[in-house]
Amino acid sequence: xxxxxxxxxxxxxxxxxxxxxxxxxxxxxxxxxxxxxxxxxxxxxxxxxxxxxxxxxxxxxxxxxxxxxxxxxxxxxxxxxxxxxxxxxxxxxxxxxxxxxxxxxxxxxxxxxxxxxxxxxxxxxxxxxxxxxxxxxxxxxxxxxxxxxxxxxxxxxxxxxxxxxxxxxxxxxxxxxxxxxxxxxxxxxxxxxxxxxxxxxxxxxxxxxxxxxxxxxxxxxxxxxxxxxxxxxxxxxxxxxxxxxxxxxxxxxxxxxxxxxxxxxxxxxxxxxxxxxxxxxxxxxxxxxxxxxxxxxxxxxxxx
Amino acid sequence: xxxxxxxxxxxxxxxxxxxxxxxxxxxxxxxxxxxxxxxxxxxxxxxxxxxxxxxxxxxxxxxxxxxxxxxxxxxxxxxxxxxxxxxxxxxxxxxxxxxxxxxxxxxxxxxxxxxxxxxxxxxxxxxxxxxxxxxxxxxxxxxxxxxxxxxxxxxxxxxxxxxxxxxxxxxxxxxxxxxxxxxxxxxxxxxxxxxxxxxxxxxxxxxxxxxxxxxxxxxxxxxxxxxxxxxxxxxxxxxxxxxxxxx
Numbered sequence: 001x002x003x004x005x006x007x008x009x010x011x012x013x014x015x016x017x018x019x020x021x022x023x024x025x026x027x028x029x030x031x032x033x034x035x036x037x038x039x040x041x042x043x044x045x046x047x048x049x050x051x052x053x054x055x056x057x058x059x060x061x062x063x064x065x066x067x068x069x070x071x072x073x074x075x076x077x078x079x080x081x082x083x084x085x086x087x088x089x090x091x092x093x094x095x096x097x098x099x100x101x102x103x104x105x106x107x108x109x110x111x112x113x114x115x116x117x118x119x120x121x122x123x124x125x126x127x128x129x130x131x132x133x134x135x136x137x138x139x140x141x142x143x144x145x146x147x148x149x150x151x152x153x154x155x156x157x158x159x160x161x162x163x164x165x166x167x168x169x170x171x172x173x174x175x176x177x178x179x180x181x182x183x184x185x186x187x188x189x190x191x192x193x194x195x196x197x198x199x200x201x202x203x204x205x206x207x208x209x210x211x212x213x214x215x216x217x218x219x220x221x222x223x224x225x226x227x228x229x230x231x232x233x234x235x236x237x238x239x240x241x242x243x244x245x246x247x248x249x250x251x252x253x254x255x256x257x258x259x260x261x262x263x264x265x266x267x268x269x270x271x272x273x274x275x276x277x278x279x280x281x282x283x284x285x286x287x288x289x290x291x292x293x294x295x296x297x298x299x300x301x302x303x304x
Numbered sequence: 305x306x307x308x309x310x311x312x313x314x315x316x317x318x319x320x321x322x323x324x325x326x327x328x329x330x331x332x333x334x335x336x337x338x339x340x341x342x343x344x345x346x347x348x349x350x351x352x353x354x355x356x357x358x359x360x361x362x363x364x365x366x367x368x369x370x371x372x373x374x375x376x377x378x379x380x381x382x383x384x385x386x387x388x389x390x391x392x393x394x395x396x397x398x399x400x401x402x403x404x405x406x407x408x409x410x411x412x413x414x415x416x417x418x419x420x421x422x423x424x425x426x427x428x429x430x431x432x433x434x435x436x437x438x439x440x441x442x443x444x445x446x447x448x449x450x451x452x453x454x455x456x457x458x459x460x461x462x463x464x465x466x467x468x469x470x471x472x473x474x475x476x477x478x479x480x481x482x483x484x485x486x487x488x489x490x491x492x493x494x495x496x497x498x499x500x501x502x503x504x505x506x507x508x509x510x511x512x513x514x515x516x517x518x519x520x521x522x523x524x525x526x527x528x529x530x531x532x533x534x535x536x537x538x539x540x541x542x543x544x545x546x547x548x549x550x551x
Contacts, residue, residue, distance in 0.1 A: 053395060073398050081396040086389035091321040096314055103310035104397040143393075 034197030080144030223288035374453030462547025
């Protein structure tokens with residue numbers, strides 16, 4: 001696999017603000033690469049520098065072997081872009097938008113088939129202003145794919161969508177990768193990055209604080225998983241503390257939280273409870289997430 | 305220039321989907337002509353140098369259409385496209401900025417031409433208006449006036465922070481100019497003081513040039529109008545390029 005994007009020591013300042021402060025990373029061909037972090041972390045500035053829409057103050061960027069500033073027109077033929085803040089004319093119809101944007105490229109795919117794949121076939125004659133938030137985003141994906149790009153940029157694709165529409169969007173993005181394309185996306189939803197991305201760069205205050213697969217990132221902080229359940233009445237939890245992997249047990253009223261590490265934690269806790277003949281209910285496990293990674297790395301919660 | 309024709313077609317369609325813009329660009333001037341023609345007729349009158357009121361009105365109303373498109377439709381359309389992020393989205397494609405701006409200009413020019421043709425047709429069919437000039441000369445004067453006003457229109461859009469402010473500035477200027485430039489009320493009717501002021505507004509020079517060329521004046525007789533409009537085109541155009549923003 002080759003390298004699709006190579007960014008080295010990228011800096012971008014807005015007056016005294018260091019929006020992007022020395023960022024380096026590579027994106028490999030065929031992967032979904034995610035940049036995640038709170039609003040204002042510098043994700044959009046970074047992605048727009050890579051797309052060639054903003055000029056970096058320092059550092060080098062190569063995209064598909066091209067310099068986005070010097071070879072902008074050549075590059076924009078080969079990439080597809082969905083912008084965080086963009087719109088179309090309110091009265092422009094869906095098919096007209098595809099027809100128009102298709103005419104900007106020397107090579108394009110069949111717009112009708114694209115609309116069908118994105119579930120917009122019955123909206124062909126609808127005006128942009130009549131579309132729902134999710135339909136607008138799907139149209140922007142269609143526009144980003146109209147030139148059969150090698151590399152697709154998705155900036156905050158699912159912001160403002162309801163959970164169901166968001167999940168549908170994830171399937172679409174996976175579909176883009178399955179067609180052999182590289183995806184570079186930004187999001188401020190940790191869950192989205194975790195479920196969707198092959199590799200994730202966590203960004204905070206203009207810097208990348210960690211970059212790896214979601215699993216490795218979560219493993220790296222050595223966070224505990226939790227087993228939570230409810231027991232009615234009195235019982236003795238001494239035996240639970242002896243289960244391999246368990247680090248501590250917390251009891252709040254009828255609820256019990258067992259903290260621990262290791263593959264066999266849940267099985268150990270459940271069989272210990274059964275051996276003791278304790279009737280438990282509402283048992284669930286909580287895995288550490290990228291939210292915990294962010295907290296561990298920055299000392300702050302992701303959510304503002 | 306890939307994308308030019310498709311974009312021109314789309315811009316023209318979108319213009320026509322805006323009922324207010326369509327009405328004021330295409331139907332307003334012919335409607336005014338019918339109304340005032342019904343009142344004053346088109347009998348030759350010494351007051352208009354042996355011509356009828358409608359003979360004068362048709363070339364004058366061309367100025368009305370030019371200022372409507374140049375100072376109202378164009379600044380609002382440009383500032384709104386910028387504000388909505390339409391221009392940003394175009395920038396993320398290989399569409400060349402020159403292709404965008406040329407097709408934008410061409411779409412507004414097309415609308416102006418349609419309005420002017422309908423106006424002339426109405427005048428010709430209903431009032432049998434006289435034409436004593438040279439068609440190519442009138443066309444050249446029309447293009448000069450139109451491009452000068454488009455340059456100023458893009459400048460308004462460039463200076464205005466929002467689409468709303470572009471609309472406010474454009475409409476106020478357009479409506480003031482319409483009534484003291486001879487574009488609606490003939491200059492001959494205006495009091496001397498107003499006529500003196502009207503020499504300082506660009507639309508007066510469009511109207512005077514169009515009326516002159518319509519009745520066969522030479523360009524040399526109108527060097528002052530031509531100088532003002534070329535000045536508007538060059539200075540306005542240069543400032544418009546400087547103030548143009550994609551976002």
